[in-house]
Amino acid sequence: GENVEQHPSTLSVQEGDSAVIKCTYSDSASNYFPWYKQELGKGPQLIIDIRSNVGEKKDQRIAVTLNKTAKHFSLHITETQPEDSAVYFCAASLAAGNKLTFGGGTRVLVKP
């Protein structure tokens, strides 16, 4: 089955700097890659996703890149703000709405 590795497990950045989280996956058939943000005590919230027919997608300060050949994808947060502090999860599946395999999560702390 699919295996998703996520790095780093923790990330501390200064407010205004950029944050990058990287994930690798094992199943070359996976073609849907969402990113979720989870705040303390709450359920994960979808923040951005990318499908395999796209190499990059951007939404304001958040961008995701996908390299299908290398089987890795990354989340980029620019101009970080304290409210970006949370745990971020990457995931992979054969299609949106299909079973998701999650990475282990990255705890991001944005220091003011």
Add this chain to the structure above:
Amino acid sequence: SQTIHQWPATLVQPVGSPLSLECTVEGTSNPNLYWYRQAAGRGLQLLFYSVGIGQISSEVPQNLSASRPQDRQFILSSKKLLLSDSGFYLCAWSEDRYTEAFFGQGTRLTVV
């Protein structure tokens, strides 16, 4: 718009007691439904998923079971809880296998 409700938010149960967690979705019909578990400081593991009433697929062998008695209702159960069942349980839904998955707010279960 669609909403997902999950309750209770927190639960403390003694070892050996039964469990029933409920999840309902509003504003859609025949959604895909999922139960995930998140151990402390770790990623999300898919436990069960359902594509329709009475259709349940189990991803991992465990002490838990799931049922879908109604189109938009998904229940997670156990006859006798174990200490290892403690965790954060999340229900999720998607409109079909080609749309994004959305999570409820979760239930934090502590087995004592």
